[in-house]
Amino acid sequence: MSLLIVDDSKSSLAALKAAVREFSDRPIETFTNPLEALTRSREINFDIVLVDYMMPEMDGIAFIRKLRQQDCYEGVPIVMITSQTEREIKLEALEAGATDFLNKPFDRLELKARITNLIALRQAQLELADRAKSLDKAFRHATEQADMREQEIVWCLARAMALRDGNTGDHVERVANIALLIAEGVGLDRIQRRNIYLSAPLHDIGKIGISDALLQKPGKLDPDEIEQMRRHVPIGIDILRGSSAEVARVATAIIAGHHEKWDGNGYPLGLARDEIPIEARIVAVADVFDALCSDRPYKRAWSLEEAYNEIIACSGSHFDPACVAAFRRKWPAIKALFSNEESSQQVASIA
Structure with missing residues (x-):
């Protein structure tokens, strides 16, 4: 002194x-x-x-x-x-x-x-x-440890669901990274981006309640099967119901809204435009794009260019135009996710 x-x-x-x-x-x-x-x-x-x-x-x-x-x-x-x-x-x-x-x-x-x-x-x-x-240092350390455990739990659940759905888990990881890039592109803050990154892998967790025969069917689904498949949305919501965690809240919004469409022709509620939570609008673009680029029992994988053109073409009908615009701005980074594992890790570090 x-x-x-x-x-x-x-x-x-x-x-x-x-x-x-x-x-x-x-x-x-x-x-x-x-x-x-x-x-x-x-x-x-x-x-x-x-x-x-x-x-x-x-x-x-x-x-x-x-x-x-x-x-x-x-x-x-x-x-x-x-x-x-x-x-x-x-x-x-x-x-x-x-x-x-x-x-x-x-x-x-x-x-x-x-x-x-x-x-x-x-x-x-x-x-x-x-x-x-x-005390502040100890609190920040405890918070970081809690965040790490939260991330581990989310990714364990997501990978388990991915295996159940017939893929290796690359889909949910890429959806999370693409959603993170789009969230950054539309100007969401760091906390919102992190929550979307952690929640996006759970978007199809409700498929755990769908039969293997339906999930692995090689051909197109008939109308009754489509209705059964759509049940994965309320099942996913029920799985997370009652959780007070912010990640669970965001994940629930994504589960409930990522099959809605900007023009109101989606499901389960037929929501349109800003009625659909921004988190769901972002993940909808990421999910559809990666699904198009992935092999499924009922279809071949599209090329990146074909899938890119489809996303652009559906701006204003299926997808929020602002999210599609962010997708276009982030295209170099998104494209790199499909050719470089290191790029995926670098994107994830933003969250």
Whole structure:
């Protein structure tokens, strides 16, 4: 801890420094020029400040006001030394940020008592600040660990569902990464992007309640089978029902809305335009694009160019035009996901 003393009188400075030295060996810096003292205060964080009131270039109140404008001096004890007794001066000093007052000429015992108390106060402030930093660090570490466990659980569920649906899990991983890129492209903030990235892999989790015969059927589904397949939406919603986790809330919105269409011709509710949650509108583009590019029991994989053209062609009918525009802007990064595993990992690191 260090002390700063500012007084335009060299004799007063010497007397104050000598008096403080009688009961404290802490570093002391003295200045007769308040402007020089302010400059020095930006270079070193003083823990106690004593400043005279009557000075030619800048009085003590103006000095205190300037000092308090620096973030690191918000809580530093500042003592104004003055021979003035006017109540208005002391009130103004208090409003400027003075912590205490010392009469001039000063009494050594009074000086010792006040400075000793203020040093103890400052020490307590610093210890509390250190404790707060330690708690904040521990909290952030615990939060990071919880986030990691949350991600692990989500991806375990998603990969289990992917295997159930007849693929290796690449589909859900690419859907998550494409959705993340589109979310960034439409301007969502980091927390929203992260939630979409973690929730997107669960978009078809309701298929766990659909029979293998239906999931693995090599041909097209008949009308009754289509209705049975569409049941994966309410099943998925039921699976996550009751969870208070934000990721579960976002995943539920995605499950419920990623088969809706911008023009209102989707299912299960026939929602249109902004009635469909933005998370679902984003994942709809990502899901359809990757599904087109993937082999399925009932179809061959389309080329990237064919699938890209289909997404563009369905802007304003199936898909939100803003999401398609973001898809187009992010196309180089999206295309790279299909040829470079490292690109997929780099995208995921944005979340």
